[in-house]
Amino acid sequence: MARLPRLVIPHQLHHIIQKGNDAKVIFADEEDYTSFLAWMGEASRLFKVAIHSYLLMPDHLHLLLTPSDETGLGKMMQWIGRHYVPYFNGKYQRKGTLWQGRYKATVMEANQYFLPCSLYVESNPLRSNLVTDAVDYPWSSYQHHIGMKTNPLITDHPAYWAMGNTPFQREAAYREMMAHGLSSLDIKILSDATMKGWLLGSDVFKTEMAKLTARRVEPIKRGRPRKSINVSK
Numbered sequence: 001m002a003r004l005p006r007l008v009i010p011h012q013l014h015h016i017i018q019k020g021n022d023a024k025v026i027f028a029d030e031e032d033y034t035s036f037l038a039w040m041g042e043a044s045r046l047f048k049v050a051i052h053s054y055l056l057m058p059d060h061l062h063l064l065l066t067p068s069d070e071t072g073l074g075k076m077m078q079w080i081g082r083h084y085v086p087y088f089n090g091k092y093q094r095k096g097t098l099w100q101g102r103y104k105a106t107v108m109e110a111n112q113y114f115l116p117c118s119l120y121v122e123s124n125p126l127r128s129n130l131v132t133d134a135v136d137y138p139w140s141s142y143q144h145h146i147g148m149k150t151n152p153l154i155t156d157h158p159a160y161w162a163m164g165n166t167p168f169q170r171e172a173a174y175r176e177m178m179a180h181g182l183s184s185l186d187i188k189i190l191s192d193a194t195m196k197g198w199l200l201g202s203d204v205f206k207t208e209m210a211k212l213t214a215r216r217v218e219p220i221k222r223g224r225p226r227k228s229i230n231v232s233k
Contacts, residue, residue, distance in 0.1 A: 006105050007197055008073050009212050013052070013110040013157070015117055015194045016063040016077070018103040025058050026088070026098055033139050036061075036084050041153045043079045047072035050155040053118040056139040057128070062121040064114070066157075077103055106194045107209060107217075109201030113190070114159035118145070119178055120190045127187075134178055142178070147171035 008014070020026040027033050033056055044051050044065070049072050053064040067073040085098045108117060122145070125137040134142045144151035145160065147167060164170040193200040199209055199217040210217050 005215055006074070006102070007107055007199060007213065007215055007217065008067060008070055008105070009107050009209055010067055010069050012066065012209070013108045013114055013117075014063075014065055014067065014073060014105055015108055015121075015190070016065065016073075016103055016105050017060065017194050018063075018077070019060040019100040021097055021100045023059050023100070026060070027056055027058055027139070028092065032088065032091075035087060036080070037139075037153065039080050039083045043076040044153070046079065047076040049073055049076045051153055052114070052155060052157040052160070053121050053141045053145070054153070055121045055124055055141070057124060057130075062124065064118055064121060064157075066155075073105070104195050104197065106197050107199045107201075108193070109205040110157065110159055112202065113200055114157050115163075115174075115177065116182060116186055117190050118157075118160075120182055120187055123178060123182065145171065146175045146178075 027036065036056060040051070040054075040063075043049070048068040050066045050068075051063060052066065053062075055062040065073070067076075081099070088098055089095060108114070118141075122134055122140045122142040125131045125140070126134055131137045134140070135146065135148060141151055141154050143149050144154050160170060160174070163173040189200070196219075198219060199206055201209070206217050
C-alpha cells in the first residue's frame with residue numbers, strides 16, 4: 001500500500017516526533033543539545049515556522065509548532081538535518097543516517113489539544129525517570145512556560161495566553177496542570193495520533209481541515225455502517 005503524504009496544513013498546530021535510528025542516542029552531551037537548538041531556531045526563522053513547545057531527549061525529540069505555509073515545515077526539518085547530522089557524524093566518527101525513517105507528524109485542534117500535548121511533551125523526562133521534577137530537565141520549553149526563564153525559541157501559543165490575564169496567572173496555571181498530570185489514555189491518544197499521522201480534533205474540525213487538504217485526515221472506516229438505535233417504545 002502506498003504511503004500517505006505527511007499531513008501539513010498551514011496555520012494549524014502540528015506535533016512532530018523524530019526518533020533516533022534503532023533507538024540510538026542522537027544527543028550525547030550539552031554541545032549536541034545546544035547546537036541542535038541553535039539550528040532549530042535559525043530554521044524556524046528562515047522557514048517561518050512558530051515553535052510553541054519542544055523537548056529533546058537522548059534518543060528522540062518532540063516539537064509543537066505552527067507552519068505559515070505548506071512547505072515550511074518540511075524545509076525546516078530537512079535544513080536542521082543537513083546541519084545537525086554531519087555535525088554529529090563527524091564528532092562521533094560515525095556514518096549513515098541518524099534518524100529512524102522520516103519524522104512523524106499530525107495536525108491537532110489547538111483549542112482542545114495544545115495544552116495537553118505541550119504537557120505530554122514536556123513531561124516525557126518524568127515518565128522516563130530522568131528527573132523527578134520537569135523543571136530540572138534543561139532541554140525542554142517547560143522552564144519557559146512556568147516563567148523560570150524566557151526562551152527566545154518559543155512563540156507562545158494563544159491557548160497558553162488564554163490561561164490567564166497576567167504572566168503570573170498563566171505560569172501558575174501551567175505549573176498546576178503539570179502537577180496534576182495526564183491520564184494514560186490521554187498519553188495514548190496523543191501519541192497514537194502523531195505516530196499514525198491522523199488529525200486529532202472534533203468532527204467539526206476534521207470537516208473543516210478536510211477542505212484544506214487533498215489527503216485524508218482520518219482512517220477509512222471499515223465494516224458495515226452501524227445500525228441506529230431505536231429508542232421508541
